[in-house]
Amino acid sequence: MASPISAAARWLFFWLLVLAWPLAGHAQIVDDSTKTLYGPKTTHIIYEAEVQRDSTGGTPIDTILTQWPQSRFWAHDTTFQQDLGVLGSASRPLLYQPNYQLGARFGRNAFDRNTLDGSLVPYYDSRSPYSFFRYVQGSAGEQVFEINYSRSLKKNFSIGIDYERIAGNQTVGVGSSQWQTEHNNFTIYSRFQTEDARYHLLVNYSASRQRTRELGGIWPTANERVSNLQGVTSLFNYSAERVYLSPGVNIDDRDQFHLFQSYRLLNKGFTAYHILDVRRQYNGYTDNALPRDSLGRLLFYPTTGPAQGAYRNSTATDDRATYRQLENTFGLLGRTDRIEYNVYARYRHASFSALTTPLARSGPGLRLVRVGSSLEPQDSSAAPHHFNQLFVGGTASFNYRTIYAVEVAGEYLPLDGTSVRVVGTGAEYWLRGRIRTGPLSAELLLNSYSPTITQRVFVGNHYQWSKVQGTDDWTSTFNNTTTQQLTVRLKQRLPLLADHSIELSAAVVNLNNLVYYGPAGTPQQLGSSQRLLIGFARHRFRVGSVFFDNQGTYTQGAGPDNPGLRVPSLVTESRAYYQRRVFGHALFAQVGAELYYQSRFQGYGYAPSTQQFYVQNSFTMQNFAVANVFVAADISSASIFVKVAYVNQSLVSDGYFVTPYYTGYPRRFLFGVRWRFFS
Template sequence: MVDDSTKAIYGPTTSRYYFEENVFFSDFKSQTLDTAIHDFHQYNFIQRLNYEYHDLGNIATAISPIFYKLPEQIGVSSGWNSFTPYWDTERVRYYDTQSPFSNMHLVLGGEGRSITDVDYTRNIRPNWNFGFNYRGLFMDKQILRQARGDRNVVSHYYDFFTTYHARDSSYFAFFNFRRMSHIQLENGGVAVEDDYVLEDFFEEFAGTNLVGPQSYDLRTNLHLFHQYRLGKGLEIYHVADKYRQYVEFKDNLRGNDYYDFEFLPNSAVLDRTVFRTFRNELGLKSKRGPLFLNVYWAARNFNIDYKWIDENDIDLETKGIEYYAGARAAFDISSKIRLSAEAEYLLSTNYKAKAAIASPWLDASISRYTYKPGFVQQLYVGTHDGWINDFNNTEATQIQTLAHLRKKSFTLSVGGTVSSIDNYVFFRSDRQRSNQKVLPEQLSVNQFVSSPELRLGFLFWKKLSLSSRGVYSIVSNEATSAIQVPKVFLHGQLAFQDIWVHGNFDFQIGLEAHWQSGYFANGYDVPTQQFYRQDHFMTNEFPLVDVFFNWKMKRGRIFFKYNNVVQAITKTGYIPTPFYPGQINILDFGFDWMFFD
């Protein structure tokens, strides 16, 4: 839209977004739309997650954290998490717009890899907004690709959202519906002989262990949050979440030697599990000056349905209700320093507690969790696998600190993460077993991981930046540990950013590098979609170097990125997960464009 002088009056500053948490914590802060070109090239999930995950070598394939992470739930969970980051990274935004707003983000990667992301939102009334988001992930096979459209991954995610508030702000309501359908065509990794060498994984006509199997993860969530002001600084609220996860593995070509065991005598493989939860939380919260307080009570119904199991024949509780009591608190010492704490108790069993400080010179937290193993670790029956366990709850303590020194042209951050875990549940591969090679286990000895960290940043002439991060990890009882991490983890970026041509040519150009020491990275078990501890395949040490160019033009942003420059020279690359070669040297292109009409 334009005014009488034909100058556009709607743009990135007339449409703002915020999150539900901003209203919940009575700390409402909306943000302008992101139009910066800094790191715009970091579109793939490994980069967005700070290289702290490893996948199967292609974008949107099964993915697992390199370092130990605390779970979101202390109660029951499905345990199928290999595609969870593709669900969690889609955080629902709510908007306040003066005009209709839409955004298109498109990535056209080499070898048939593409991402489509479309957003649309508008205010129906000044106090009522509606919108939707769609994300499509379409990845061709990177090994034995027959033609364009020969897919490795097809994923569709979308959400619808709306928010409403009374004109006097006494009542707020947020509603959204989310759905993700994620399909991965399994290949089992590159097929090699027992006496393989690294170069075998990068042969032009390298074969795969499997052709045809398919993993499917379908998730939906219906979410409602609303609150009502009872009096000055006092509000009552209700949160409801209805979640469903459908997991399936099928293979019409039964009998491949790749599988180590056949548990069920079926002519074709079709294993599926459905996990459902419905959580209702009711609470009171208060914000008086710098102090925020919240107490709540929650009930969470759960149910899991296995295709090949009659749940009445087993002792494990596959459906029921969990009751929670919890509290949250925050205190703003100043506009830049916040102390916070939260605690949740699952009646008669588990709990979690966390305290944190956020400030310009120190970010630190301490967490204590006891949580239940996932259902897939406790009970599973499929065509190629089956087990039933009675594992104890896992107990974990984690301390994270990062102290900062910030100057105009120099930043230094020093800290690290310490994790102590008891009764850790994980999957392990044992080649000496006569049938099933990969099974869940619970470790009776303590797992202790210490990861000191150093970050450095330099800015020269206000245009040339150099940033780096280094992590050195020490694992107790490394030879028998359930947790394997690279001893050294390094990342860095050198970039030049400036604005030329009278402010019309805003660009960033540079290179990004990542390196980590070789280690026994977790392997991937195809029929159960689980990552497992193994000790026979050590990933290689390899410098992963990308060259990028980001450019802003009016309301659009464009990037070019050449991936894995070193492989173009050496003809060999890196292996993030055993038997799965990583991204080859290839050129990617992407852009986004905003519309305000």
Template sequence: MIRLYILCLSILLSWLMSPASAQLPTRMPQFPGGASRTGGQTAPATGGKGAGAGGAILDDSTKMIYGPKSTRYFLESDVLNNRKALFTIDTTLEGIHQAHYVNRLANMYTDLGNLGTALRPVFYQTPTIGSQLGLNVYGLYGYQTQEVRYFDTRSPYTNMDLVLGGRGQNRINFDFTQNVNQRWNFGFNLQRMTSDLQFGGKTGSTSTQRLAENWNFVIHSNYRSVNQKYTLLAHYNNINHRMVDQGGMIEPDTASGNAFNSNIELGTVLPNANSHEKRNDLHVYQQYVLDTAFQVYNIIDFRSQRYSFTDTDITSNLYPLDSAHPERKPFYPRVYFDSLETNQTTRFRLLDNQIGIKGQFSTRGSAFNYRAWLRNRVYGQSYTFNVGRLLPDSTVKTNRFETFVGGWLGYYFPDSLTRATAEVEYLLGRDFRFQGRLESRFLTAGYESVFASPTLVQTRFISNNFQWDHVTRQSAQFELRGTQHAYGQLNLKVGKLVLSPGLDYYLLSNYIYFDTVGVPRQLSSAFSILRSGFGFQFRAGKFAAVGQGYYTLLSRDDVLRIPRLFANARVEYNFLLFKKLYVLAGVQFHYKSAYYADQYMPLTQQYHLQNETKLGDYIMAEPFANFRINRVRLFLKMAHANQDLLGKIYYSAPYFRTINRSFAFGVHWLLFD
């Protein structure tokens, strides 16, 4: 760790002493509905032979100058929808202190209190149609397929990002990309993330045990032909995530007066459990433009996922955890074969091939886009448990072929700020999805109707401790899950204040949830969710205040748990020091009202209902200061600043405390030559 600090400081000092000119902060573009593109600013179209051919930018003294404006990237979704936009590299100070994934996801997800632990959404999410595995708690720790950036650079581009989060939470990202020639770019992204145990194990010593570690590696490339008719985008994505599954902490007896002592030695529910997940994804997009109004495209995905869970001593967890808390149920509800240990491996492979046609028309300042496709998917899944222990063959396999048809329409109004889109997709004989959306400067509104199959984990799971099968037993088959979702949001500007009130209404049918013992159940009756939201932005000179809040009402809070009140807020002030050092300082807040949050079961990788402990009803505060000099950005942050103050300890999940107050430091620098 000391060597790592020295390395970072030496690189930082070399940059501070370099003669590179300072880059003024730029603001990310705002899109209808208050959303922003991730990570950059739209680059203006440039003319001339040098610009069009990717040549160097020259100043008055004919020096080649490379920087954020000479390195541009685009997203596959924009190419697919014929609205390709080039974005320059983001150099703003806003948000660079959001090093923890929960913060980066605007607290819309929650974890088990530490970096790298299982994530779950706070609010209901509309399911995806087609057969999905349903093991997703670690997926967001990797690069997402639709967020992979494809570059067009005029010089080699390197992005290095190091975060030392305190209490053993560390993350490093290294990105590199370079144009091979004017039409072909190649690059890669590398992420390494680790966190240490905060309770149990050997915490507080020089041999602290690792809690979570993650490797994520992406190789990406894009190519276009000389006549610009053929485009190829491709990337390979590998995620390797290891986790020590503790099952929660065994709390001290409240009668002893030590319930709020953060220094007390805490035991773990699962002292000998570990999990390991690997994901591989090969993604290829290609298109050929016969005419602007008629283009053909193809998208191929080959994915594999493997999740293994091992607990070498399950005996003590078949009974109540400890005599001080006899009301708590055993961690494992029962044992079917082996009462000593559990070893479970789930494998999933998918080949997804989509072919389609698309095009665009323009008339009188407006534009019309269309897309139609045929998609075939073939997948295989298997469960294997306790191999070599009491069972000669314990593998359960599932294979299936699926065919989808779909279409997409988009109309762009002459004002260039208003658009209407509609999309429909049908899995032959089963699932269905429809989405319609209107976006303008003042209003964003839409409606979606989805009927989706249960996930494969919800449908069937065979293990040493859980067994359910809703496939082979006709009377117990789960029905399609239905979601009807209508939403709207206003975008109002009053002087320097921007207000964004909104409303979401969900009607859910055949909802599937995991009960208090971790077994899936389907609710036959429909129920609703009504969520009202209110966002604001106020900017006056160097001061800014932004926030977003939600108030949620549920008609069946016995099967779905959402905090009634949810809010994020941030106040900040920016200024310049010594004519070179840009500073953005402030405090961010997060609040959830009290609710019975779901409990995590690592064997099935699912969150399930619990009625034993209530979480929330507190405000978490984190002061921060972001700095930039030349092309180096740094941040300092006091994470969970009010944890353990006034005898108050906060929890992110049942039996998992949020990490204690800690100091986080990060440095982010860009190289353009």
């Protein structure tokens, strides 16, 4: 007799079988004997990072169900993020991350999570046409759709196209059914290698378009209190809440052409490679109805400007900026069974320009002027500027079987325009050393980097600053930020004890001269050093067919006493699920629950006109937990999940804040399907 759990699972997954069965009909190519010829095992993904290591075998496509129902894995950046409560909205990393980017950088990163960098585009070696689509739909209006088609025209040549859409509806305010975010991305890619596998070419072009209706967050009424967790006097009435903006519109457009090619001069010990990367990022913010109270005072935005609180236009805002970058990288790489190396030199040419409304004129639709032009000579410090920079870097590693490994990697900016940067106060670099012995490893990271372009100059209707030496010298008046980080890790599997797997790490980070956006929304620099202590733990195990996955990150030193950096002291995520094959192994299914917890902290505020998150001290977001339950199933090449998110709503609170005055999603139902074709 079947166990009660087994019987319940069969009935619970029966309707998933009914839904998924039609999807499995022709997902794989078979011959006359019904033996599978092409499928997941014959399709491999090739990444540029692997080819840079002289490895071209690729990795099998991921068919695992475990991460499919989790929303943070629907975007390209899967780290925990602080966002504005809607899928596809502006976001920033929730936990501390070290910086590896040197030299000229635009500094508008609020929508990076939605865009895949050209160096990370996957290429498919499928032996047959391969395609897939994924679709996720939520009852609150969130939506993810992606369709991809790849075809091998010859044994060593393939092309493909990919279209992706990420969107979310407004969840607060009277227009809660309207769209709020929409991201569209189109990518075309191709891969080629010679018969002898000595020459490899990876090339892609992508165009992404992001549109966001900025609401400014909830505008509390006289009867509402931030401290109230339930009822009409709380800020969790969603469609009944009022918002500040009517709205503003943020545009983030990006284009990128990326080419990688390598030629093996000798055996695997000596390969030359070249990378060409050309990209453009455009950011525009428009608000044609600046909010004011009955006395004409400007709401939401800072009120420091002379034009009734604004700097240029008292009734409308239209600020735009464009960053262009061209990079050429030439390098040599190679590896043997124990030694691996990669050395390179990279030249970067970048340019920046900005447009805004003319001074002392009001109203929307005005002809914009270029910042720093003859029409706006007073803004000459923010005039269009060009950067020419040379970087050198590399990696060297030694491995002795699986017992011992040492790696040293780094990058240095020796030439910035006509200035030669010597290692010292103004130098930009990062240097990382790693050592591993068995399950233990240690890492030391040292870096020094300059402020971003946006941290150096900004001219707009609500913010203005210039943190550069002069019109022709864009060296920042801020000192370089430097960090020293020491991390130790333990990673160990214990297969004899219920497949236990543990990961532990502890890090000490010293931050000096940190540049951040202060409570006024403008860039500032800390004169004192800050120390962070970061602990991470993850434990995975199973009991029979029940699997558990728990992780948590503890951060000390980024609370309200730190004037420039804010991180919750504790962030945890726990998952428990039961999985097995049912219906004669026709269906592989999971049923489970997950719980996310975040401790209270003074989260960053968000300024849409600069696209920046800034430190604020007036709003403390309380600790909260979000519980989800889900059912997922795999049948042949189709995957399906159904999920009820935030099932614990109203038990303690009617909602939670993800950013000051921005609430997270209420309870909702989500459905997703992913289907792969091998013909």
